Amino acid sequence: MLGIMTGCSFEKPGKKEGSTIEEIKKRDKLVVGVKYDTNLFGYKDPKTGNVEGFDIDIAKQLAKKILGDENKIELKEVTSKTRVQMLKNGDIDAIIATMTITEERKKEVEFTDVYFEAGQSLLVKKGSDIKGIDDVKSGTKVLAVKGSTSVDNIKEKAPEAEVLEFENYAEAFTALKAGQGDALTTDNAILYGMAAQDPGFEVVGEPFTDEPYGIAVNKGDKEFAEYINKALKELKDSGEYDKIKDKWIKE
Incomplete structure (x- = not known):
């Protein structure tokens, strides 16, 4: 046996x-x-x-x-x-x-x-008032993914913002398109991929971290x-x- x-x-x-x-x-x-x-x-x-x-x-x-x-x-x-x-x-x-x-x-x-x-940036709906990290202030809802460095970085760079965390990028992007947040943050290379999927969104501002x-x-x-x-x-x-x-x- x-x-x-x-x-x-x-x-x-x-x-x-x-x-x-x-x-x-x-x-x-x-x-x-x-x-x-x-x-x-x-x-x-x-x-x-x-x-x-x-x-x-x-x-x-x-x-x-x-x-x-x-x-x-x-x-x-x-x-x-x-x-x-x-x-x-x-x-x-x-x-x-x-x-x-x-x-x-x-x-x-x-x-x-x-x-x-790569470098962390922001994805927003075209026409948004958010043009970069300096525009992320109190009352701004930022979407990010659990377990990513993006969560800690955005909390450090924009401590007054409300950060909503999702399981993956697909869920986060769906939430942004549904109007559940004002911006989505992660590495710019990933954000360009999202913008390529939906031309109604764009990456704004210079990267504010090195990734x-x-x-x-x-x-x-x-x-x-x-x-x-x-x-x-x-x-x-x-x-x-x-x-x-x-x-x-x-x-």
């Missing part, structure tokens, strides 16, 4: 006996946590069911580097709130999901080098982080990174 039970055990991506790279090769599949609700970076098209975006293409290039085939990848949906716990649980090998590198997060995960530079995105792996897994750093450098040196960026980020 013991032998049968042992033979029926299942491996999670994060429960490893060897190195992460060895386990991925053994499994013959890279499992990555990505966003499904972030246009231009990680967005699941409701018509096709395909998940596409800048982060997705970066993930595919990593799969190609490790396994020789960009299709040997499994994309799992994460949110700002769930992604770190999913990594710790072993549900995913890495997070590639518009995740800003912060000192606080470094206590929980191992970050790679910066793979995208460097990093790929996150399990804390202490420096070997895997360094492997990804080398893969990112190769992507940039070859010109492939610029092709991916130009494909998705028009601004």
Whole structure:
């Protein structure tokens, strides 16, 4: 019975006996946590069911580097709130999901080098009196996403504003369109994706924070982080990174 039970055990991506790279090769599949609700970076098209975006293409290039085939990848949906716990649980090998590198997060995960530079801004309905962060004052309702750095940043930059938090970007944008808030705040690259979906909205003002995105792996897994750093450098040196960026980020 013991032998049968042992033979029926299942491996999670994060429960490893060897190195992460060895386990991925053994499994013959890279499992990555990505966003499904972030246009231009990680967005699941409701018509096709395909998940596409800048982060997705970066993930595919990593799969190609490790396994020789960009299709040997499994994309799992994460949110700002769930992604770190999913990594710790072993549900995913890495997070590639518009995740800003912060000192606080470094206590929980191992970050790679910066793979995208963003900055926090505001999305408003065209014609709004809000033209930048200085216009966010008492009585202003700002929408943000739980677990994101945007929440802490807006509370610091505009302490008098009322901040309403949502589970994901799709819910926050729907609330903005329904008139539940005056502005939505997150990284400008994400906001440009929302504006592209609905021309009735626009990104205003200069970015008021720096938001460097990093790929996150399990804390202490420096070997895997360094492997990804080398893969990112190769992507940039070859010109492939610029092709991916130009494909998705028009601004």
